[in-house]
Amino acid sequence: MLKGTLKSLLAAALLAGTAISAIAADYTIRATANSNENDEDYDGLVVFKNYVEAASNGAIEVELFIGTQLCANGAECLQGVADGTIDVYISTSGGAAGIFPYVQVLDLPYLMADDRVAEHVLSGDFTRKMREMALESSGGKIRLMTIGNTGGWRNFANTKRRVAAPADLAGLKIRTVVADLPQELVKALGASPTPIPWPELFTSFQTGVVEGSKNGITDIMSMKFPDAGLKYVTLDGHAYMGALWWMSNDNFMAMPEDMRRVVVDGFYQLQQATFASPKRKSIAAYEEFVADGGDLYVPSPEEKAAFKEAAAPVYDWFKANVDGGETIFEALTSAVESAEADISTARTADVN
Template sequence: MLKSTLKCLTVAALLAATSLSAAAADYTLRATANSNENDEDYDGLVVFKNYVEAASNGAIEVELFIGTQLCSNGAECLQGVADGNIDIYISTSGGASGIFPYVQVLDLPYLMADDRVAEHVLQGDFTRVMRDMALEDSGNTIRLMTIGNTGGWRNFANTQRRIAEPADMEGLKIRTVVADLPQELVKALGASPTPIPWPELFTSFQTGVVEGSKNGITDIMSMKFPDAGLQYVTLDGHAYMGALWWMNNETFLSMPEDLRRVVVDGFYNLQQATFASPKRKSIQAYEEFVAGGGDLYVPTPEQKAAFKEAATPVYDWFQQNVGRGGEIFGALTEAVAEAEREVGSDRQADLN
């Protein structure tokens, strides 16, 4: 009887504490991701929520809305952020390009060589430059908080043959989104860009409407594309799959400095989580692809250099055709050069 009474009292105390904690929150942040709980975006949000709520001692509560509960696409969601109906939203570069076209700089091919370089770039001043541009272009309503990762690296995959060098791309029908930049890249490499909605891609592989795509391995395996005939993946790593995390600027600035610091540190932890999550998830995905008979090819340094050389016309196209393209391209290439120097120096120090 005593144990039962104590148990009831303990449960009641916990419930009361939870209630008091919820009631004590001075700020409630509504965060959304148009994905699911198996996605890196969700991993990042869980880390963010737990850190911010604990570090703020309950002064900030974070509500998560996964899927399309609050909004269904990039334009709608970013408008929600600008209006203050949504506090935090994560988009791909494609999802934000309708409002901020220059974010497509993250899709330019072969600029960042590996994870160490990419992570160095995205933790530095390049992201702050893009933040200032977005604030200016949104009338100080939409603030870029950080750039993480959502799916690793984009690689070329197809149903027909191994792609070891640019000439192997000749004539292949490659699925792209309805955006100019990825189509320009595919054309530069000698293939035919074919815009296809994502939900139709599996059937399009089966029927031959398209013969290839440019995706990360976790997307390829989660969508079961090998069952539709996708059997060749080339790890050319032409684009780092950046995830842009946006926040309503007024909400952020309305907080006292100590809580803004908690939010900033929360986004740092979120970023680190999204850097790590694709690396872990890709291990099993690659194993499953190969076990199912898939051909996984890693280009030699010379072959990768040939891919980059073939794709260079895209850089000029971007700077000439995308608003503020030259400005953001210069910021990215400068940041990449600095990252390569520092990462190279660190590597050399560890080799000696």
């Protein structure tokens, strides 16, 4: 009976969506993600599209372009957003750092302890501060709508040995992107940063060009890195893999306020979907990694504190060398402190 009811509701929802899509839209949002349909970014966009089209009663149509149909990389895509030829684009912090260097604050290690803290921080005034800075940097052209997640947390993984302390990283060649900050982190921990393009990483593991990386488990398993020799993962959770969702500010502000409210609420729905998606997908990925003989190590609180202490020089480097670095660092650390206090208060109330 219940199954039949659910099928009826699903059919009704699909029919409603078809009816809404048949109405000529007043506004069209062209959204792109340089990923694929198995990615958290796509999950978020599907939720966004469904919400915005329904909540606007068909006044807004959302077109999805997954992959490189509209643009191929962060610089090109963000230029499209600034020009207004692309309405919505999702980037990692590394993908946007060339234009907004201070967004690399999300790559600073060990500042946010867990999902609950990260989600609290990214749902509040910290994101609004980064939006304000991005609007100023782009001459009012590029608007940060929200920050979600894309892939969970970055952890150290390697082909050589279990890493339980910073000393265990000594001498390992760790793959990084070209950006300065991740290279500074790897150096601070005693390893050797080795910039390698993502498509070349599998072969680089096989040949020993690199011996480790900083990735989430879903990326590790989807790229089949264990087949290339990646056998050790340490769940140090040094960086939350933030997803920055950008929108053409001109096109956003051209909408009437009621439609802007719908879009803003749509990005809230998108954010919640991307918060949840990696948690589910990582379960099977971790199980597969261990089943294939992978070594999964969880550092103790004391061991994790040692990693944070070793990485501390990166904070000073960031504040001194990145435009806007000190301002955004203070905004993030203040938001984390506030989040931890709110969560502690809530947790105390809930357990008593």
